[in-house]
Amino acid sequence: MDKMHLARMQFYGNHGLFPEENKLGQRFYVDLTLSLDLSEAGRTDEIGTTVNYAELYERVKQIVEGRTFRLIEALAENIASDVLHQYTNVNDVTVRVIKPHPPFDIHFDGVTVEIVRKRESL
Structure with a gap:
């Protein structure tokens, strides 16, 4: 399966x-990493x-900054x-959310959550 990557999109949000x-x-x-067939586009x-x-x-952006x-x-x-609901040609998506400066009195380069969701699990 082909992949499309959108790397390090930056947003300002009010999460926590x-x-x-x-x-x-x-x-x-x-x-984001999307798995989809890109042969026709090519x-x-x-x-x-x-x-x-x-x-x-x-x-x-609407999701991160709007909620x-x-x-x-x-x-x-x-x-x-x-x-997965908007793009029916996407078979699965990996989402990585990085919170680079969590508000704790500890020192590390942030917290990352990564999830993988597949179309068949809808």
């Missing part, structure tokens, strides 16, 4: 358990035979569900 996170917000990164050079990644970026989730797991699940 703490009231300060919901009020102040912070930066989030989202990576042969025809037509956008209608693939996923328009500019449109997909806007859909993800508030307590858990980045829920954010990832909502993105995966939207992708």
Whole structure:
């Protein structure tokens, strides 16, 4: 199966358990990997035979910036569900949500959640 990757999309969201996170917000990164057949797009050079990644970026932006989730797991699940419902040519999607600066008094390079959802599980 072919793959399409959208790497390190950057958004500003208000996700987290703490009231300060919901009020102040912070930066989030989202990576997507879509599994789909890209052979027709390669042969025809037509956008209608693939996923328009500019449109997909806007859909993800609406989810990340337009809603508030307590858990980045829920954010990832909502993105995966939207992708599989909107793009019927996608067989499965991997969603990685990165919270680079969690509000804890510990030092590490962020928290990442990665989920894989398949069309047959809909």
